[in-house]
Each structure stands twice: as C-alpha cells, then as structure tokens.
Amino acid sequence: MLSSILAALQLPSSPSEGVPQRPPRYLGEDTTPTSRREILGWYAYGIAAEVFAVSGVGSFLPLTLEQLARERGTLHTSHLPCVGPQAPANNGTQSANDQCVVGVLGLDINTASFALYTFSAAVLIQALTLVSFSALADYGNNRKTLLLVFGFVGSATSMLFLLIAPPVFFLGSILVVVGVTCLGSSFVVLNSFLPVLVANDPSIQTVKGEDGEELSSLDGNEDTPGENEWNEEDHLDGTRPVDHSSSSPEDARGATPSSSSPELQLSTRISSKGVGLGYCAAVFVQILSILLLVTLSKTSLAKASGTLPLRFVLLLVGIWWCAFTFVSRRWLRARPGPPLDTLSTPGTARWRVWLRLVGFAWKSLWQTIKVAVQLREVVVFLVAWFLLSDAMATVSGTAILFARTELKMSTTAVGLLSITATLSGMTGAFLWPHVSRRFKLQSNQTIILCIALFEIIPLYGMLGFVPFIRRWGFLGLQQPWEIFPLAIVHGIVSGGLSSYCRSFFGLLIPPGSEAAFYALYAATDKGSSFIGPAVVGVLIDATGQVRSGFFFIAVLIVMPIPLVWMVDADKGRREGLAMADVLDKSHGEAEDAYEAEGLLNPNA
Template identity: 80%
Template sequence: MLSNILAAIRSPPDPAEGAQQRPPRYAGEDTTPTTRREILGWYAYGIAAEVFAVCGVGSFLPLTLEQLAREHGTLQTSHLPCWGPQAPTNGTQADEQCIVGVMGLHITTASFAMYTFSLAVLIQALTLISFSALADYESNRKTLLLSFGFIGSATSMLFVLIAPPVFILGSVLVVIGVTCLGSSFVVLNSFLPVLVANDPSLQEVKDGGDEMSNFQSNSNSGVGDDADWNAWDEEDSLDGLQGPGQHVPLGADGLKSKGSGSNPELQLSTKISSKGVGLGYCAAVFVQILSIALLVTLSKTKLAEISGTLPMRFVLLLVGIWWCLFTFVAGRWLRSRPGPRLDTSSSPGASRWRVWLRLMGFAWKSLWKTVKVAVKLREAMIFLVAWFLLSDAMATVSGTAILFARTELKMSTTSVGLLSITATLSGMTGAFLWPHVSRRFGLKPNQTIIVCIVLFETIPLYGMLAYIPFIKNWGVIGLQKSWEIFPLAIVHGIVSGGLASYCRSFFGLLIPPGSEAAFYALYAATDKGSSFIGPAVVGVLVDATGQVRSGFFFIAILIVLPIPLVWMVNADKGRHDALAMAESLDKSHGGPVNDAQEAEGLLSHEQ
C-alpha cells in the first residue's frame, strides 16, 4: 500500500515530455504527449483528497464538531456543563441531551453536526453547478484544482486552532472543506479525458482520423470517471451488469458504451481511473490506521484532559498536511493543459469577473435545458426521481451512523475510526462482489439495485428493534451494544458499493447516445442536490426527540421509497426512447443537450 504511494512520488520525469503529438484544435492548446509523471501527478491528487473524504468527512469531522459543541453546551434539564469536572458522570443527568445555542436557537450537539453537513452539501452542489463552465478555459483547470486542494487542506489543518468557545467556526471550516473536496474531485476527473486524448499509446488510433475526432468532440464527456470504482476488475464488472442475453451500452462516465468494446480510449481511461481509485482508498486506509495510532498515543497525554477534541484536532491536522503535500506533488507533475481563451468579444471592455459570471449563468441555463430534454424521457425521469431519494438516503445513513455510534453507543473515537475502516474495506469488497452475484443469479441491473436497497433497509430496521419493549429489556439487539454496529457497517459498505456503481450504470442505458456529458451532469446535480435534505430532517428529529435513534424512522421510509420507482423503469423502452431522442437532437443541429455539453464542464465528472 505505502510502497505504491512512495513509488509514485519517486518517479523520474518522462523523456517524452515536450514533443508535439497532433495539431492543436485551438490557439494555445497543449498537445504534448501525456507522460508517466503526469499520470502519477493525477494519481497523487486522488491520494491526497481521498484521505480527507474518508478520515475527515467520513470519520473525525462529525465527531470533532459534536465534541466541540458538547464542550460548550449544557445539559437540557439540569443545565450543568456537558463536559468537564462539573459534568455528571453517571445517573439520569448523564443521559440528558446536550444543548448548545446557535444563532439564538437551542439545538442538540448531534443535530448541530447534522445541520452543518447538510449546509455543506447544499453549498457544494451550488458551487459545482456554478463553476461548471470555468474549468475548460485557459489554465483554469489546474488553477482550480490547486486552489480547492490548498484551501481545503488548510481548513482541515486550521481545526487544531478551533477551541470550544468558537465552535461555530468549526462549522464554517467544514462547509468550506467539504465544498473544496467535492469541487476538486470533479476538476481532477476533468483532466482524465485530456490525458487520455494525448496519450502516446493511442497515436496510431489518433492518426486514423474518425475514431479520434469522435473522441475529441466528446472530450468533456467524463470518460473514465473514477466514481465507478467497481471498474477495478473491468471484465467482471461489465459482465455483471448484464442480465441473461442483455447487452448494456452504458454512458461516457467510464462505463461500457454501445460499440465501445474495442475503444482504446475507453480501455485506457478505465485502467487509469481504476488504479487511481485503488491508490486513493489504500492511502485513506493507511492514514486512518495512522490516525488511530495517533489518537491512542495522545489519549495517554494531558492533551485529552485539556479538551476532548484536541486528539481529534491533531488527527485533522495530520489529514490536512497529507492533503496539502500530495496536492503540491500533483501541482508539480500535472501540466496545465490550457483550454481555449475566454471570449470577451461579445462584451468589449468587460472585466474578467463579468465574463466568469456570464459563464456561471450559462452553466445554470445549460443544466435547465438538459432538464427540459430529460422530462420528455419518461424512464429516465422516473429513475432520476428514484436516484434523488436513494442518494439522499445513502448520505443520511453515513452521517447518522457516525453520530449514533458516538452519542448513543458511547463509542470511543478510536472505535469510530475502526468502524470507518470496516465500512471502507467492505465497500471495496462490494465492488468486486456484486458483479459476481448479479451474474450468478441472472439479475438485471434494476433487479440488482432493488436487492441492494432491500439489504440497505435492514440497517434502520435493525436499529428500530430497540423500540420493541421486550427486546429493549434484553439490553442487546437493535443497536444497544456497540459491537452490533460493526456487522451493519459491513452491510453498509457492501451495499453502497453496489448502489453507487449500478445506479450510474443503469442510468447510462437511458441516456441519448452522444448526450452522456449533459445527462451525467444532471445525474450529479440530482445527487448533490438531494443529499442535504436527509441530514437536515434527521437533525430536526433529533432536536424534537432528543435521540439520534429517532432518525431511523425517517431513514427507513426514505430508503424504501425508490423501490417501486426502480421497478417501474422499463430499460428496453427507455433505451428505445433515448435512441429516438438522439436522432431528434441530431436533426435539430445543436439542441438543448448539445448546448449543455458545451457548458457542463465539471459536473459530468462528478463522482
């Protein structure tokens, strides 16, 4: 694991760098062959940011936020401090909910963390859409990547300075960090089609003409999106997405598309992206282990007595330093690969900022045009509604589980870190497992999705068992003991791996060929646009009931709602409608989807 990462850092420059490969399509285009060092630079940023995604957002940020608020809060009834020498250690007072004041409102510390992440996801979605048209111009792609990377890593490192009296600043840092994380990932993935297009191994294909020109015209279509990380075993993954006798022509996000079996660009992008995802997850697990070791060490010092958040804040410092260092490596090894110059001819004398604002408006307008086309495709719209609900449920379960483990099960920070590792490794296992399960039982893609959803439903249902009086009296079953959450973490990881990849795959069936970029932009916007709702609702329930467990009722309903919608989708009819729509758009010579492709930029690469 670590040896692969260190080998990437030590890689020498590639002597091929600097040679021209093909004529530029616009003034200033960098068409020098993609070098090995450049590919390693692309890997380096995945190694950098994935650590914050798993160790920060997935583990220690929710715990740190809750603990910061707790150390500044008071118990709901007794009004005693929630933490410190005056805080009760046993009895009914110790079981009271901890309340903290935020902008004149009194909320529980657990809901404070949920509200923060809900706001962070909402702002991230707005940022992704608003900046979607900027990365494809001039040197903005690399500039945005490094800016998001360094700003995001700084927010993680600055947590070491956030004391309980200024806990609200921690919420601000989370919002900035989560926004930078998601934005940097989509900018990173927008590099991949450019790197593939200039790869020297494709020289013969590029000289062939037609195949290269087709690929060039869709260079922003998200080929090789590393979000579909079940592509680690490409042969098994693609086979597993097919039912009996069914060929699955998938979209441009790194999945199999119609007639793409011999597409060398697709094969190369899949190879690069799958390795990048693998390195990112290995780095995340490695740093998570380091973090647990650091927590155990610091817990034996006086730092933990000063503040319960200090050990976790030092872990976030470590995570931020890691993110910053590997961002620096990515910045050194990635070429700028500039896009066309920003056109200011239509606005003589306009400032650069006005041009950027015009592009932001164009991005929103283009997304709306894509929505108007998607509305005409019944099967695609039904599935988008299902994905809207399902993606929100997945995001809500993750955040709720971490806070439930800490506040209800009283698990230590070290145990929560181990829980995160369990879920991460299970997710990687699920990526390999589901294609084999689907092939073994002859499941169609939507049937596999429904099986995953049913298994996912067992998580909140199991937690709700503790509301049954005789089970509650047992003191076990229904997530009453901390060890019970680890098997559920395995279920969560395995199921999430299948849902994330198969939903993207199934949606690819319903996209008009040639419009993959615009429709996957809409898919990503639907994902991010819904994922703030669930955490906010759970936060309200926690405030109303004083228990994180009450959120299981909402989650159970949210998970089951997409099942009839997924079942209703007729893949054959959806594909037929998509092909008919593609012909219609071709005849219109630049319809709404083609316009959207021009501006969708980052979102088509969203993971």
C-alpha cells in the same frame, strides 16, 4: 497499505507512441492519447480528497463538531454543563433521557443535531457553489484550475481546525461548510475528466484506427473488430480490452453501444480502481489517525481540551489532501475546452467578469436541464440518484453520531469503525465488477442489489424498538460490537454504488456534454443530501434519540429501487447520441456558437 498506493503510482514507459489520435472537435482540443502518467494523476486526486471524505467528513468532523458543542453545552433540564467537573455524569446523577443542548442563533439544539444541521447546510451551499463554478470546466483551462483551487482551499480548512477551540465552536461549522463545498465541487470537476480520458485512451484509439471508424463515444457507431494485438502498457489500468464478437456489416452499422461497450467497461474499471485507491489511502490515514489519537491521549494536550487530539487528526488529513493535490497538479493534463471569448472582453472589470462567469454557469445549467428533460432515461436516473445520494449521506452521518452518543463508543473505537467501513468499501469497489460479470448483471441490476443490501442497516437498527428484543440487551444496535458488521455492509455497498452510479450515468450523457451533465449529476446529489440530515436532526431534537432517524432512512433507501429498474441503458445511450447530433447542428447554425465540450451556447 501505503506501499500498495505507491506501487500503483509507479510510472512505466509512455504507452502512446504510434497510437492514432481522434480528430479534434474544436480548435485547440487536446486529443493526445491518454498516458499512464495522466491517469495516475487522475487517481492521485482521488487519493488526496477521498481521505478528507472518509477520515474527515465520514469520521472525525462529525465527532469534532459534536464534541466542540458538547464542551460548550448544558443539560436541557438541569442546565448544568455537559462536560467538566460540574457535569452530573461525573457523579452518576445525569438522567438517561436528559439531552445535551447548545445555544445556536437563540435556539437550544441537541449537540448531535448541531453536527447534522451543519452538514445539511454544507451540502446545500456546496450544491449552489458547484453549479456556479464547475460547469465552467468545459472552457479553456478551467477544468484543471478549478480542481486545484478547490483542492488547496479545502485542505486548508481541514488544517485550520487546529485553531478552533470550544469557545468559538461555531467557527468550526463555517470551516466544515467551506471544506465540504470544496470537496464536492472538486469531485465534480474530477468526474468530468473521466469521459475525456476514456475517449482518448490508447486501446480505444487503436481499435478505432484499425477499424477506420469513430467509436460510439464519438459518433454513435459501435465498431466490431475481430481479434487484435494487445499491449498491456497500451491500457490505462493494465486490463485487456473487451473483445467483440464478429457480426454482419448490417448489424455493425446499426448497432448502438450497450452496457458492455468498451468505453463503459473501461470507464467502470477506471472508476472502480479510483474509488478503491482512494479507500486504500483513507485506511492508511485512518490508521495513522488512531495512532496519533492514542499517543496524544497520553499527553497533557488531551486534558486541555477533549477535541485537541481530533483537531490534530484533521491537521494530518489536510496535509495529506494538499500533498497529493500537488501530484495531480504535476501529472494531470489540462485537457482544455474551447476559449470562452464572450467573457474576455478587454477592459472589463474583474468583478464584472466574475459575475458574468457565475451567471453563465447558471444559464448553462438551465440549458443542460432543458436538454436533460428531453432524455427520459437521464431524468429517471437523476430522480433515483436524488433519493439514493440523500440516503447514503444520511446513513453515514447518523451512524457516526449514533455510535458516539448512544453506544458511548470512544473516539478510537469510532476510528476503528471507520476503518472497517473503509476497508469494506475498498473491497466493494473491486468486488462488484467481478460479481456483475459472474452473474451477468446489467449495471442497473448491480445498483439495485447494492440498494437492497443497504436497507439491512436501518432495518436492523429499528429492531431496537421491539420491546422483547430491547429486554435482551443485544440485537438492534444495543451493543457497540453490533455496529461493526453493519459497517462492513455499508462499506461494501457504498463502494459499489459510488463507482457504478458514476459510470452508469456517464453512459447516458450526450457525448461532448460531460462536465455540464456531471455538474447536473452532482447538483442532484448535493441538492438532495441536505434533506436527510436535516430531517434526522429534527427527529433527534423531538425524541432525544438518534435511533429515531432509522425510520426515515429505511423509507428513503427503498424509494430509488423501482426508478433504477426502469432505466434502459441502451435506450439512454441512443437518446444521448441523438441529442449530441442535435446539439452539434444547433451549434453549427448559431452565429456565435462554440463547439464546447458540454455546455450549450450561452447566447442561445
């Protein structure tokens, strides 16, 4: 597994020699053709942070929080400790329906709910944070600076879990909030690099130079080159650019980029490969984590605290995140936007500058929202993404806690479950583009197919409520082995949704507004993802069963399907290109306008 990651990071000779550069859109823009080294730097951060997303947030953080709370918790009826020599579970007297609760802010809550509430708060704070900072990536060198700051701070929170013992379990929630906030915010900034890298890709620029026209990503006209020479090293991911069938000059002049445009195809391939490499890294670290857990379970450390082996795993995850962030720091170009001169007045106190930056970011988001609401396809897709992202986040957290609390799976078994889902996700990231091409599916059709498969998970879990199935003792997630096939479904579907939703939304963005719209995309994601876990947490507290959350999840998953079906990619792209022209004109007419890469003039 590690060898495949290292092989992907081998650097060939520079591919950018002799490749024409597109004209800069503002003073100081870096239009250097994207090199293989740079795209590998982009992949490297996905390899770094995806490990925390999968091994941390998706696996061991929920278990660690639940176990920390459990070691401090008491049974709801008997008030005896949930863990330890005095626990009723040790002598077989514990009631099957007796909940383990822990006191938090004067309330007794289920230990599983404690983990869900923590992640609910984390994604809410994450949404506020990414709005406050990530939109600033459009200016100066902030794009790369923010990526590195979020990466290093987030990795530190994972490593600091080594110091969190059961008596201070609540501090673990704070570390989770900070870590999840840094993770999501850094992915927003990372996503904002993708359209810029694609726009400067050597294969795209070569086609542009041969045809003598700007590609659709720059001025809205899709060129129609015939057969052209191709060098494998000229392409970021080593795949042949899409050939365009010849057409009449009239057709070429009036054409608009479709879902098969070279930019979208390249963006989808890079996005899918990035997700796949991240999953490869996550699987490798998961295997190391399981080996570490098995080794530590045979030592006195496990006897000192049941969470100590888990905390050592989180230390490993944090070290990995930090190490590969250094790789991105070295290989990824800054790709600066124009300077934000209005916020750099000499003599201004640093705290005032910071407040103005935050205020500017929120104003920029509001400006972006005002632009977005004029783009029907963007609005419809964002509503669908609001629901879909909430469902994905809720299923992941609920499944891990269900496996641990109701199926009574060991930490090692949960780790194997996570590996199963991650391997399937890696497969899905590479598989769905082939499925889409084989059946000639549009991007939104592929997303709908993924959602339909996703619905299998809660429906199967709900079978456990059917009386005659419950009497069988299997089916409906009554046995631990049943959750592994569902993990395969979850992984394959998540791999497809992660890559296709990201690249499909990129098609709808007005060119030049990448970072701002991806900030809105992530704000929509995280602005919804706190709802599902909180609702499931309330259901668990009310019923004492994690299984009760499947009813809510089943409804949540199907809701985005009609909305995704309504999105017209071609129309959305035309609207985005037209809006980009309007924004360019408004910037040119404004006295203090800045031709930024994705934000409107803050003084407009």
